[in-house]
Amino acid sequence: MNSIDGDRLRPLQGGSIRSLKVLLAASVLLPALTFAGAAWKSYQDAMDHAADRAEKLAGIVHEHAQKVFETNEALLGRIDDVTHGLDAATIRADQQALHERLKAMSTGIAQIQAAWVLDDQGAPLVSNRFYPVPQGVSAAGRPYFQAHRRGDGGLFVTESMQGVLTAETFFNISRRRTGPDAGFSGVVSVSIAHSYFTDVYRRIAGAGQDVAVTMTRDDGMVVVRYPNPPQPGMRLTPDSAVMTAVRNGEFGRPIWVTSQLDGVQRLVSVQRIGTYPLHIAAGVTYGSILREWAGSLAIYGAVFLAAAAGLFATTWLALRQTVREQRATAQWAEEAERREAAEAALRQSQKLEAIGQLTGGVAHDFNNLLTVIVGNLGLIERRADNPDEVRGMAATALAAAARGERLTQHLLAFARRQALRPQVVDVNRLVSGLVPLVQRAVGERIAVDLRLAPDLAHCRIDPNQCETALLNLAVNARDAMPDGGRLTIATRNVRLDALAGGAAGELGPGDYVAVVVADTGAGIPPDILPHVFEPFFTTKDVGKGSGLGLSQIYGFARQSGGQAQIESAVGEGTTVTLLLPQTMERAAVSDASLFRSDPLAGKGEVVLVVDDDDDVRALAARSLRDLGYVVVTAPDGPSAVAILQGGQRIDALFSDVVMPNGMSGVALAREARRLRPEIGVLLTSGYTAQALAQEHGLEESHPLLPKPYRETELAAMIRDILPHPKPMDRKETAAPANVAPSLRILLVEDDALVRMVAAATLADLGHAVTEAGDGTEALHCLEGGESFDVLVTDLGLPGMDGLVLAKLVRERIPGIAVILATGYADRADDGLRGNGMECVSLAKPYGRAELERALAAALSCKRVRRSTAA
Secondary structure, X not given: OOOOOHHHHHHHHHHHHHHHHHHHHHHHHHHHHHHHHHHHHHHHHHHHHHHHHHHHHHHHHHHHHHHHHHHHHHHHHHHHHHHOOXXXXXXXXXXXXXXHHHHHHHOOOOOEEEEEEEOXXXXXXXXXXXXXXXXXXXXOOOHHHHHHHHOOOOOEEOOOEEOOOOOOEEEEEEEEEEOOOOOXXXXXXXXXXXXXXXXXXXXXXXXXXXXXXXXXXXXXXXXXXXXXXXXXXXXXXXXXXXXXXXXXXXXXXXXEEEOOOOOOEEEEEEEEOOOOOEEEEXXXXXXXXXXXXXXXXXHHHHHHHHHHHHHHHHHHHHHHHHHHHHHHHHHHHHHHOOOOHHHHHHHHHHHHHHHHHHHHHHHHHHHHHHHHHHXXXXXXXXXXXXXXXXXXXXXXXXXXXXXXXXXXXXXXHHOOOOOOOOEEEOHHHHHHHHHHHHHHHHOOOEEEEEEOOOOOOEEEEOHHHHHHHHHHHHHHHHHHOOOOEEEEEEEEEEEEOHHHHHHOOXXXXXXXXXXXXXXXXXXXXXXXXXXXXXXXXXXXXXXXXXXXXXXXXXXXXXHOOOEEEEEEEOOOEEEEEEEEEEEOOOOOOOOOOOOOOOOOOOOOOXXXXXXOOHHHHHHHHHHHHHOOOEEEEEOOHHHHHHXXXXXXXXOEEEEEOOOOOOOOHHHHHHHHHHHOOOOEEEEEEOOOHHHHHHHHOOOOXXXXXXXXXXXXXXXXXXXXXXXXXXXXXXXXXXXOOOOOOOOEEEEEOOOHHHHHHHHHHHHHOOOEEEEEOOHHHHHHHHHOOOOOOEEEEEOOOOOOOHHHHHHHHHHHOOOOEEEEEEOOHHHOOOOOHHHOOOOEEEEOOOOHHHHHHHHHHHHHHHHHHHHHHO
């Protein structure tokens, strides 16, 4: 051939251009798709961060609101106590003195706008803010006054209102005043300024306006609103998202709402405020979430735009270069047609080689660009999701919660809202049984002296709470006597008349048992002494005290119908006196103290479990079966009666109180005792005994287990109500066969009370216990060559984590069994095999039965490891 066929060359040229055009399109689409994926991931992260922020914000404002309402409820009670028994004429005659007293009582409470005492016609009698009170003003038309006049004796929270005397916006908390004849004698109310909440929420929100908080009653009336104040009569309708969440009990979980008040879309978390008919919704606007997302999106956009521009430019240049070369090649081919075949073939091979080199260069550049894109995406993703500041904030939030949980019970005790289990108690016997624990708590350098009155009367109190109070006082005394001293615990009978009762914290006249705990420590300065019963008040170093020990003691005494008093002198010591009301009843000889040695497991008795909630019924049945009982279940009262009328053996009835189908738990209990007089009956409910007595006729003779309850509490009360309990022989009371007696146990716990109780329980089980307060002290116990069979350690130790300690101990004693105790649900699996540690987890709080099971499981793991090694 003398020429090259030009028609064969054109398809090859067109194919190269098409390939480069596809590559050009990919240089735009690939970064765009990658950017879209990164943007979606960033959007999800922004939403997750907003949900977390809404939950934390709701938790903060909920805790603040609950403390405000508890404080004001207490103030209402104090005002009612001051004016109790005084008629309107007496109050008006003594208005100036009462005004000064109310003013002193409300001083220091920032949220208080005004406190009022109104007569039965709504006219003001006395106020902390105005003296004399204004005339011609009446609250008779206010809804809260009308509600109390109709007979509502509970706490009433008004909607947002505007003052008659001032233009200030506020809402009222009020309660009914009752005269000597139990009739309506007026109202005690406290006005809370809306501006107080606005200032607090402004400090929480900072300079931004993206935070919104709304406090509403259960009927939808708005009480407090931020940032825009509420208008009088402002209400959320029942079909609003917030009210729907309240009605469905969806508290704590973030939800999307479009506000009926301002039309703004927000992500909010709803929380109920204690037992009050109020809830609070707090969250952030959707616009602020989008702004946060846009900020992170700008970084992604800049990187992707730069990468896409570079890739597009490179491909475009390659395409232009290819087009030019192909044009030149086409011109060259047309000229070569007139040349020899050999010359045409040579030029063709040169052209193909040039195209191959060009394609390889483009691919090389493309790979380099992809490497830059992927590397930058990885760096941005790591820095955006895990900044140091975010990690620090997350760690701080987790630590406050954990402390709240641990303080909940103490807060409930101070607020007198804990569920007590009163029984007739011989206080002398209780104190005597507690002495070994007290001596262990205070140490050998402090002498413990008992001075018990031989003729001491008995009391109806919760023995567990009383023991906790005395142990708290012993620990406080130990801290006050670092160089040693004397701790005296004394009891005596006390009779208070009207004058003495008023001096003893407004106690009524009558007979009381006084339990006195005195130390010879450093004493408390006079300026601090009035504050020691206040929650969170402490003089200890940070981390060494929550400030709730004495408040728990005060709450226990007050809820038991008594009082707690304290006297102290610097350099001489401190004396705390618990005054507990006497009872004419006598404690049974078999009363046990806090640490019972009898197991609570069942022996095949048949328990009928009745609850309309399927999940609660299934949980109770499973717990009782684990304890050794045979369980029969029923969903309501009529079904349970049908079972009782049959011939099946039933030893005990465990029933919820509030149930459907026309029969409550109280009615079921009466019918059960009519059908089977010897049956044991235990009722349970989430309502208080007082409310159940009013609504369902609950009698004092019906034992009541408050919800929620633990398995140990259920086991103890079921064992108490079972008829004719059979004494257990030695085989039944012995430790499980797989728990070896006389184990050498190293117990590591930084909480002195927990360590003391656990050590006493393990010693009571027949084991030798060595105690340590932290990981360093535990390792010192191993330096003397002493060996141990079991390590029982708390996970949250100061300075050294419990899991780290367990690994170090295993290195020194390879065969030791390990039990990891924790009160944190998210750390319950730290000791499982997935973490390289074959340990047993022990959930706090735990008792004797849980310790026995944990020891058995730990020793079983130990035997498995030995057999595997063999």
